[in-house]
Amino acid sequence: MAMNKVSNEYADTLGRLFAATPKAVLAAIAVSSLTHGGDFLIELPDCVLREWAVLYANGIVPQRPPTSTTPGQRAKIAPPQEGTR
Numbered sequence: 225m226a227m228n229k230v231s232n233e234y235a236d237t238l239g240r241l242f243a244a245t246p247k248a249v250l251a252a253i254a255v256s257s258l259t260h261g262g263d264f265l266i267e268l269p270d271c272v273l274r275e276w277a278v279l280y281a282n283g284i285v286p287q288r289p290p291t292s293t294t295p296g297q298r299a300k301i302a303p304p305q306e307g308t309r
Contacts, residue, residue, distance in 0.1 A: 232284050233284060273290070276289035277289045
């Protein structure tokens with residue numbers, strides 16, 4: 225398993241499909257999954273930051289998540305609320 229800026233355990237598991245899938249398609253799949261098919265799009269920035277922090281904390285990705293989606297604010301990584309994940 226490679227963990228670097230271009231690969232991780234999840235990317236390796238997808239194998240050739242990862243290389244063949246456009247980044248925009250992977251982003252759409254991630255957004256759809258994180259927002260229950262787009263039902264909670266307003267919560268997307270917080271969902272992405274929270275999930276990225278979890279992946280980073282567990283050593284899945286080496287890239288440290290940004291501190292915030294709003295300049296000058298630190299991200300508040302909180303557990304998911306009922307009905308949002």
